Amino acid sequence: xxxxxxxxxxxxxxxxxxxxxxxxxxxxADQHWKKDxxxxxxxxxxxxxxxxxxxxxxxxxxxxxxxxxxxxFAEHRYYGESLPFGNxxxxxxxxxxxxxxxxxxxxxxxxxxxxxxxIAGARYSPVIAIGGSYGGMLxxxxxxxxxxxxxxxxxxxxxxxxxxxxxPCGTYFSIVTNDFKKSGTGCSESIRNSWNAINRLSSTxxxxxxxxxxxxxxxxxxxxxxxxxxxxxxxETWVNLAMVNYPYKADFLQPLPAWPxxxxxxxxxxxxxxxxxxxxxxxxxxxxxxxxSGEASCLDMSETATKNLGQLxxxxxACTEMVMPMCTDGVNDMFEPQKWDFDALSEECYRLxxxxxxxxxxxxMYGGKNISxxxxxxxxxxxxxxxxAGGVTQNITDSxxxxxxxxxxxxxxxxxxxxxxxxxxxxxxxxxxxxxxQWIEKASHSH
Amino acid sequence: xxxxxxxxxxxxxxxxxxxxxxxxxxxxADQHWKKDxxxxxxxxxxxxxxxxxxxxxxxxxxxxxxxxxxxxFAEHRYYGESLPFGNxxxxxxxxxxxxxxxxxxxxxxxxxxxxxxxIAGARYSPVIAIGGSYGGMLxxxxxxxxxxxxxxxxxxxxxxxxxxxxxPCGTYFSIVTNDFKKSGTGCSESIRNSWNAINRLSSTxxxxxxxxxxxxxxxxxxxxxxxxxxxxxxxETWVNLAMVNYPYKADFLQPLPAWPxxxxxxxxxxxxxxxxxxxxxxxxxxxxxxxxSGEASCLDMSETATKNLGQLxxxxxACTEMVMPMCTDGVNDMFEPQKWDFDALSEECYRLxxxxxxxxxxxxMYGGKNISxxxxxxxxxxxxxxxxAGGVTQNITDSxxxxxxxxxxxxxxxxxxxxxxxxxxxxxxxxxxxxxxQWIEKASHSH
Numbered sequence: 041x042x043x044x045x046x047x048x049x050x051x052x053x054x055x056x057x058x059x060x061x062x063x064x065x066x067x068x069a070d071q072h073w074k075k076d077x078x079x080x081x082x083x084x085x086x087x088x089x090x091x092x093x094x095x096x097x098x099x100x101x102x103x104x105x106x107x108x109x110x111x112x113f114a115e116h117r118y119y120g121e122s123l124p125f126g127n128x129x130x131x132x133x134x135x136x137x138x139x140x141x142x143x144x145x146x147x148x149x150x151x152x153x154x155x156x157x158x159i160a161g162a163r164y165s166p167v168i169a170i171g172g173s174y175g176g177m178l179x180x181x182x183x184x185x186x187x188x189x190x191x192x193x194x195x196x197x198x199x200x201x202x203x204x205x206x207x208p209c210g211t212y213f214s215i216v217t218n219d220f221k222k223s224g225t226g227c228s229e230s231i232r233n234s235w236n237a238i239n240r241l242s243s244t245x246x247x248x249x250x251x252x253x254x255x256x257x258x259x260x261x262x263x264x265x266x267x268x269x270x271x272x273x274x275x276e277t278w279v280n281l282a283m284v285n286y287p288y289k290a291d292f293l294q295p296l297p298a299w300p301x302x303x304x305x306x307x308x309x310x311x312x313x314x315x316x317x318x319x320x321x322x323x324x325x326x327x328x329x330x331x332x333s334g335e336a337s338c339l340d341m342s343e344t345a346t347k348n349l350g351q352l353x354x355x356x357x358a359c360t361e362m363v364m365p366m367c368t369d370g371v372n373d374m375f376e377p378q379k380w381d382f383d384a385l386s387e388e389c390y391r392l393x394x395x396x397x398x399x400x401x402x403x404x405m406y407g408g409k410n411i412s413x414x415x416x417x418x419x420x421x422x423x424x425x426x427x428x429a430g431g432v433t434q435n436i437t438d439s440x441x442x443x444x445x446x447x448x449x450x451x452x453x454x455x456x457x458x459x460x461x462x463x464x465x466x467x468x469x470x471x472x473x474x475x476x477x478q479w480i481e482k483a484s485h486s487h
Numbered sequence: 488x489x490x491x492x493x494x495x496x497x498x499x500x501x502x503x504x505x506x507x508x509x510x511x512x513x514x515x516a517d518q519h520w521k522k523d524x525x526x527x528x529x530x531x532x533x534x535x536x537x538x539x540x541x542x543x544x545x546x547x548x549x550x551x552x553x554x555x556x557x558x559x560f561a562e563h564r565y566y567g568e569s570l571p572f573g574n575x576x577x578x579x580x581x582x583x584x585x586x587x588x589x590x591x592x593x594x595x596x597x598x599x600x601x602x603x604x605x606i607a608g609a610r611y612s613p614v615i616a617i618g619g620s621y622g623g624m625l626x627x628x629x630x631x632x633x634x635x636x637x638x639x640x641x642x643x644x645x646x647x648x649x650x651x652x653x654x655p656c657g658t659y660f661s662i663v664t665n666d667f668k669k670s671g672t673g674c675s676e677s678i679r680n681s682w683n684a685i686n687r688l689s690s691t692x693x694x695x696x697x698x699x700x701x702x703x704x705x706x707x708x709x710x711x712x713x714x715x716x717x718x719x720x721x722x723e724t725w726v727n728l729a730m731v732n733y734p735y736k737a738d739f740l741q742p743l744p745a746w747p748x749x750x751x752x753x754x755x756x757x758x759x760x761x762x763x764x765x766x767x768x769x770x771x772x773x774x775x776x777x778x779x780s781g782e783a784s785c786l787d788m789s790e791t792a793t794k795n796l797g798q799l800x801x802x803x804x805a806c807t808e809m810v811m812p813m814c815t816d817g818v819n820d821m822f823e824p825q826k827w828d829f830d831a832l833s834e835e836c837y838r839l840x841x842x843x844x845x846x847x848x849x850x851x852m853y854g855g856k857n858i859s860x861x862x863x864x865x866x867x868x869x870x871x872x873x874x875x876a877g878g879v880t881q882n883i884t885d886s887x888x889x890x891x892x893x894x895x896x897x898x899x900x901x902x903x904x905x906x907x908x909x910x911x912x913x914x915x916x917x918x919x920x921x922x923x924x925q926w927i928e929k930a931s932h933s934h
Contacts, residue, residue: 054501056807056842057584137504149851185632187861188854360503395503404596407635412933414634415860486859 042069042094042111047154049117051124051138053146062124064147067094067113069101074108075161079480082167082190083113084148084182086175087357090115090122092348093175096292098456100170103473107480110165114151116144116178119350130352133394139356142405144178149186166483168476169193172451173427174354174362176419181406184414192416192479194472195432196451200419202364202430203402206409209367209380211429216282217373219424223285224305231278231308232374234322235271237315242267250316255323258338273341275375277326280345283450285424288460292450293345295332298460304328359389363399364430415439418475420468422448441475443468489516489541489558494601498571498585500593509571511594514541514560516548521555522608526927529614529637530560531595531629533622534804537562537569539795540622543739545903547617550920554927557612561598563591563625566797577799580841586803589852591625596633613930615923616640619898620874621801621809623866628853631861639863639926641919642879643898647866649811649877650849653856656814656827658876663729664820666871670732671752678725678755679821681769682718684762689714697763702770705785720788722822724773727791730897732871735907739897740792742779745907751775806836810846811877862886865922867915869895888922890915 046063067090073080081100085093094113104111115122118139123129130136148169156162169190171179176198183193201207220228241247242264251270252260261267280293281301288298297303307324330339358364363385368375386396416439419432423446432442445453447462453469493510514537520527528547532540541560551558562569565586570576577583595616603609616637618626623645630640648654667675688694689711698717699707708714727740728748735745744750754771777786805811810832815822833843863886866879870893879889892900894909900916 050845053848054587054589055584056587056845057580059843133504137502140501140503142501146851153847153851186854188857189851396506398497398503400600401500404593404600404636407633410635413862 041071042067047151049147049150053143053150060124062117062122064117064122064151065090065115065120066151067091067111069104069111072104072108073110077161077164077166077484078108078110079476080110080112080152080155080162080165080167081107081476082148082152082169083111084144084169084171084175084178085114085116085119086171086173086178087116087119087354088346088349089120091120092346093172097170097172097454099454099469102457103469103476106473107476110159110162112151112155114148116175117147118353118356130356136356136393136395139353140361141178141181141357141402145182145185148178148182149189152189164484166191166480168479170196170454171198172196172454173198176451180417180419183417184406184411187414187416191483192418192476194418194420194476196420196454197422197425197427197431198419199364199427199430200406200432201409202427204400204408205365206403207430209365210369210372212366212426213279213368213373213375215424215426215429216279217375219282219285219301220278220305220308220374223299223301225309226311227301227305227308228374229311230313230318230321231274232370233311234274234318235376237318238267238271240315241319242270251319254316254320256327256336256338258340269341271376273344274322274326276344277329278374279426281329282424282426285449286452286455287447287462288458290455294329296329297332300329356393356395359385359393359397360395361398361402363397363402365399412436412440416475416479417441418443418472420445420448420451420453420472422450422452424448425450443471488518489514494598496594496597500590500597507571509564509569511564511569511598512537512562512567513598514538514558516551516558519551519555520557524608524611524613524931525555525557526923526930527557527559527599527602527609527612527614528554528923529595529599529616530558531591531616531618531622531625532561532563532566533618533620533625534563534566534801535793535796536567538567539793540619544617544619544901546901546916549904550916550923553920554923557606557609559598559602561595563622564594565800565803577803583803583840583842586800587808588625588628588804588849592629592632595625595629596636599636611931613638613927615926617643617901618645619643619901620645623898627864627866630864631853631858634861634863638930639865639923641865641867641923643867643901644869644872644874644878645866646811646874646877647853647879648856649874651847651855652812653850654877656812657816657819659813659873660726660815660820660822662871662873662876663726664822666729666732666748667725667752667755667821670746670748671756673756673758674748674752675821676758677760677765677768678721679817680758681721681765682823684765685714685718687762688766689717698766701763701767703774703783703785705787716788718823720791721769721773723791724776725821726873728776729871729873732896733899733902734894734909735905737902741776743776744779747776803840803842806832806840806844807842808845808849810844810849812846859883859887863922863926864888865890865919867892867895867898867900867919869897869899871895872897890918 048061051060051062052058090113100111125135167190169179169182176195177200179193180195183190217228248261284292285301304325307321365380367380368378370377418441420443421428421431421433434442445464445468447464452465495508498507498509499505537560547558572582614637616626616629623642624647626640627642630637664675695708731739732748751772754768812827814827815825817824865888867890868875868878868880881889892911892915894911899912
């Protein structure tokens, strides 16, 4: 019921020297579409394979019939199959030069115009942008920059304010910590205590060996640097668990049971255990995340989530436009204290890609907190989601509306309806649909 | 009372591979500025030396005191002294690659943020964009794309709709024709008849010689191609006269008397004269435009206007983003019939710069006629100005307002007050000031 298509764009919308083009993939599902200018729900693809986002955005499928809407999922350039220079796309900073949010939004604008002129009956179809996470930022920015293309946007779990000094850099990790604190006695304290346990063990070769075997690591730890990688990997695991702390069995970043943090915390009840006993429990916890199927023969620290996400591309974006300050203090959060270190990031980016991040550019481009002159954007946030730290959680105007879903993790509202959905996400979705209907209604009247 | 400054930007705001920077020039006059967050009037520089625009935008100087405003004039990249690659800036399409409206708007946004953070007392200064012609388009687009940076825009004689098929391609030249028709009996007919007179004479060497000497040309005509250049040059002269048909002596594109078309038409009363007599009159007419001072020893067809405009840069822009369809039919206008020929333009652009124009890009980027969701833009138009053909001449919403000045040529309203100003331009300016005060007032309340 879904069709795959490709459209050719200019690789560079903003310059005319390179006249090269590339093929972008998009998916269309129109079985519920009212052919006489029925609305189009347009997923502004983010950093991954679009089929995976399509499969994890059941909300759009659930509302297609009610809204008589066509669904379009557009793949973000440099992800999935939409590689401007094929296998060379990530070879150097010259080939990566066109991986920016501005180019992606221009792709979307040109695609929508193409659809409206080529699909019979779509000429006046009102289009609503929908996206989650970075895709949610794109949805919001798309409405801000191209209000002539989309009548409104649903920006789910979109941390558009996780830039510059718009929000405190520590909130993100304190939300993760709270999720663990609420999910089991001793849980966040166990994790807080685990870092020093690892530090103590990793100071000897025997300890490193013990850690490697206890954590079933595919590549054993050889030195303190490897131990630091282990800690980063564990941190990322806790963060990912916070993002996918869904109320039912799901498979987003990894296959997981319902309320996975509660499951994880069952292993982490006693923070006062000896180093080895504590870390054995920590292994049980991460093993639940990485090996819920029980099929993994060892744990690979180079992977923390689904392969459907384009890590390389996103890392380049984080090294250029998407500079999101983060920090921990070990007090308000359960992590090792780490200040936000822009200079270190900049050096690392220069080493990896030959580029320097421009931390204020996104603020200049998209306005930071000064966005009240825009309209028709719903920002939805999950109370359990660390990304809500950088989200819009309070109404800005009558038509820049914030929704908070206290029991929601990362864009839970975009997922399919589920019998185990908390009331809060059901209400959020109802409100989102209500706004979308208003935008469609108003657009239809203007023709 | 005006200070010259320079700011360093990235040459490429939209890519991170080239980390090169360049110096952009801007002018500041703050003698009337109220230092406690008084407003800033920001001229969005267009295709020329910014000091020249500064000197020809007396309106901003006239209202500075009344509004307690700081004046800032920002030079457009690739014009005046703001050359990203110095003398190499126009050497090839690689160096020209960053000459786009999007880069220029990003320059302005970064400049304004820089001013607000570095000038004491300017932190919350409301900024209003003001510009004329292409600068007027930039002012309007700036408000559309960066509403967090400017609270409103005055877009004077800004043909934002002279793109794609938004307006008929012939209106522009029919307005020029009407200006001549209204300014003297036989005037437009004389010009209409002049083309065939030139065609007949240029068919012989003797005729070409006669034309060269009659028109006091610096380089004599050698063949039919040269005769075509002569006709183009004459056409441009009539168009320029329509743009600068001001009610008083002025020196914008050229030094000219009050109502110059009336003066020109005094030579063009009898369209039924023989070829040579008619063309001798046409020479008198163009001589008034090119040689009002009486100092020119010959007329140079390669120049039709002030050297302060950057012809080369503008031609590149017309070959890339700024594709403005124009046509003549010889019936509704006084010109030789010429269809709009995009393919010929494209070939010429490729030959000259190695680039192809993208005629629909400006529409995708800035929304064409679908701009009603924006706010706080005043579009002013001169009834005598051919560029009003592509202007916004009717209100779109309460805050997207059109002003028409029936007796106005090209952005007359931006010029200094003059005792000979028609009532219509006085009223237009009063209304513009009224809107600016509203925007300032509203912005001040939000802090």
